[in-house]
Amino acid sequence: MGNSFGRIFRISTFGESHGLGLGVIIEGCPAGLPIDEDFIREEMQRRKPGQSKITTQRKEEDEFQILSGVFEGKSTGTPIGLVIMNTDQKSKDYSHIADKFRPSHADFTYFEKYGVRDYRGGGRSSARETAARVAAGAIAKLFLRHYGITVQAFVSQVGDLKLGKSYQELDLAKTEDNIVRCPDSETADRMIELIDQVRKDRDTIGGIVSCVVKGTPVGLGEPVFDRLHADLGKAMLSINAVKGFEYGSGFEGVKMRGSQHNDAFYQEGDRVRTRSNHSGGIQGGISNGEDIYFNVAFKPVATIMQDQESVNESGESVVVSGKGRHDPCVVPRAVPIVEAMAALVLADHLLISRTNKL
Ligand SMILES: Cc1cc2nc3c(=O)[nH]c(=O)nc-3n(C[C@H](O)[C@H](O)[C@H](O)COP(=O)(O)O)c2cc1C
Numbered sequence: 513m514g515n516s517f518g519r520i521f522r523i524s525t526f527g528e529s530h531g532l533g534l535g536v537i538i539e540g541c542p543a544g545l546p547i548d549e550d551f552i553r554e555e556m557q558r559r560k561p562g563q564s565k566i567t568t569q570r571k572e573e574d575e576f577q578i579l580s581g582v583f584e585g586k587s588t589g590t591p592i593g594l595v596i597m598n599t600d601q602k603s604k605d606y607s608h609i610a611d612k613f614r615p616s617h618a619d620f621t622y623f624e625k626y627g628v629r630d631y632r633g634g635g636r637s638s639a640r641e642t643a644a645r646v647a648a649g650a651i652a653k654l655f656l657r658h659y660g661i662t663v664q665a666f667v668s669q670v671g672d673l674k675l676g677k678s679y680q681e682l683d684l685a686k687t688e689d690n691i692v693r694c695p696d697s698e699t700a701d702r703m704i705e706l707i708d709q710v711r712k713d714r715d716t717i718g719g720i721v722s723c724v725v726k727g728t729p730v731g732l733g734e735p736v737f738d739r740l741h742a743d744l745g746k747a748m749l750s751i752n753a754v755k756g757f758e759y760g761s762g763f764e765g766v767k768m769r770g771s772q773h774n775d776a777f778y779q780e781g782d783r784v785r786t787r788s789n790h791s792g793g794i795q796g797g798i799s800n801g802e803d804i805y806f807n808v809a810f811k812p813v814a815t816i817m818q819d820q821e822s823v824n825e826s827g828e829s830v831v832v833s834g835k836g837r838h839d840p841c842v843v844p845r846a847v848p849i850v851e852a853m854a855a856l857v858l859a860d861h862l863l864i865s866r867t868n869k870l
């Protein structure tokens with residue numbers, strides 16, 4: 513099973529949603545990096561379940577313990593092992609679907625592929641696994657911070673309710689000011705209201721998380737398969753419930769002419785810059801030093817509190833309805849997950865690029 517990600521700055525996660533706990537092993541983190549545990553904790557708090565009325569009500573504090581790879585507050589260059597124990601599993605909520613498949617969750621495909629599945633909370637296919645990614649991503653962010661690179665995501669759409677402003681027009685520092693993580697307070701209020709209404713309707717809704725990376729040097733990414741945007745795309749598409757990834761001008765770019773779309777170059781001091789940035793900071797798979805920006809689309813959550821047509825493991829027709837605690841919309845909690853996955857890709861490419869030339 514593909515439980516690892518990255519080449520030099522490399523993570524492997526383990527654990528299930530209703531097992532004892534989960535965790536991550538990080539290899540390739542250079543020695544001497546100050547590991548700020550308070551910062552890791554803050555990042556975990558941004559993702560944890562039970563954080564507001566518009567998320568799942570499962571109550572996990574997501575306290576973590578670093579088992580290895582850190583001495584006197586700094587990384588030692590050896591594998592960093594980190595664990596998070598599960599404390600609030602309610603596996604009874606899944607007894608009624610132990611042999612049934614929830615439409616559009618991983619139940620059917622997982623069972624067909626492996627012949628065995630931990631039905632409790634979706635087991636390994638639960639987004640609970642992303643707690644481990646966010647912990648690792650926090651360490652990647654600390655590494656990037658050392659090089660002046662920042663990663664900031666925010667919610668830009670819920671259902672058909674769009675923020676309608678580019679990231680340059682927004683004060684991204686306001687993203688954490690509200691429970692939906694949209695930096696425009698008026699739009700945020702409407703998004704919260706929409707998610708709350710959908711929740712009361714026993715339904716779910718999708719949304720978009722946008723992300724901006726600033727301070728990237730020229731030269732991250734490879735020109736052929738390991739294009740920087742290809743690795744970012746894989747990272748984003750590896751997150752539960754993701755349906756789409758676009759960077760720079762994305763799908764809207766098809767409407768433009770080359771004469772409008774090309775990013776003209778100019779010299780600014782000792783830097784080559786571009787006047788526009790439809791490229792999204794990446795040309796030929798390699799960062800050009802401008803902001804990298806991209807959007808990630810999330811589907812409506814599969815588990816809904818309504819009767820749905822399905823089958824059981826014997827292929828018999830059944831009706832299933834969700835029980836327990838589920839997210840009515842994943843995007844508020846997906847913001848730190850998108851940031852974590854982006855930080856892991858960039859940290860990896862920063863280390864890979866060190867071997868490119870003298
Ligand atoms: C932050 C986050 C929270 C999620 N919460 C739920 C949830 O409460 N219930 C649910 O059915 N799916 C939830 N999902 C989505 C499922 O994990 C996902 O749909 C499932 O693993 C199947 O994978 P796929 O949708 O990518 O095909 C969540 C996803 C994310 C990113």
Ligand SMILES: C=C(O[C@@H]1CC(C(=O)O)=C[C@@H](OP(=O)(O)O)[C@H]1O)C(=O)O
Pocket residue numbers: 529559560561568569570572601602605632633634637638639640641643752836837838839
């Ligand atoms: C536990 C988390 O989110 C879970 C993600 C999830 C899913 O199907 O992905 C289903 C729910 O699981 P449970 O029924 O066990 O509460 C969410 O609460 C978490 O993110 O830490």
